[in-house]
Amino acid sequence: MTRLAVTMLVVAACAATSVHAEDASPYAAITIPLNIDQVPGKPVYFSTGNPGVPGKDNEGNTSNAGFVITSDGVLVFDALGTPSLGWAMLREIRKVTDKKVRYVIASHYHADHIYGLQSFKDHTDAIIVAQERAGEYRENQETADEKAGQRLDQRRGALFPWVDKDTRVVPPDITFRDRMTIALGDKRLTLLYAGPAHSSSDIMMLVEPDSVLFAGDIVQNGRIPHMNSDDVSTTQWLAALGEVEQLNPKFVIPGHGKASVQAKQAITFTRDYIQTVRSAMETAVQNWTDFDVAYEQADWSKYRDMPAFAANNRGNAYRIYLELEQSRFKADKQ
């Protein structure tokens, strides 16, 4: 064989492996495909996660995420709960368009929405955007919000092999405080700080002219939300829901649960739940009733059979009990 022929063979072999390598997941592959839908008539797509809590049965796919295709590239909202899921999302984007991924927006820094950022950081040139308090979420730093390092350790067990020793928290590239507008091609994307409500760094994103709202965990539909982080403020959360209502979007993609053309219905679900827990706990705080007693006495029948009730409801009630107790102490002092 001539040297040229050998070189050509080597080149051919390399080309073949690189094409193959691009398709194969660099992370443990998921076995349950993403559930992707398109907002009717709009270049906006979203993935709907399982309603339960992250575990091996759902491979960590419990949150929603989505992407907007503009005339000048793609913008992604949230990255799902494992690098493997982030990679699967990237594959879904590639099925629809070969345009560059320009931005990834993180609705807030909680494990189930951000471990997929690693895929976008390592395999695209996208800029990661979050609210400034997302910067507090570091593996080696204790914050009032979810304890990032502890959570990562827990997920390395609970979601192995999709979360493993190489999984890392990818910090945002740019942050903003109250509001940021991204003009990309034919779309205008408005990012609005809505926290601290469900977490310290909650944001929502309005896609115009399509009137589609990515609400992050401010809106959760048909599932008991997770409120057990030190930064939860249900007072601020209710205010943020009021803000969503004012924006009056045609289509809402919540952080968890079904997306809806009936935006009002999804908003109402979250608000009713928060108000139910608040009123049960408010009475308890006013009467100096012990939390355990108050929890047992409360009527949970409306929510008992919903996904994530067992995992989240008691912690939520306790969190709200503390929040109301604190505001009572403040009121008493004044």
Ligand SMILES: [Zn+2]
């Ligand atoms: Zn969250």
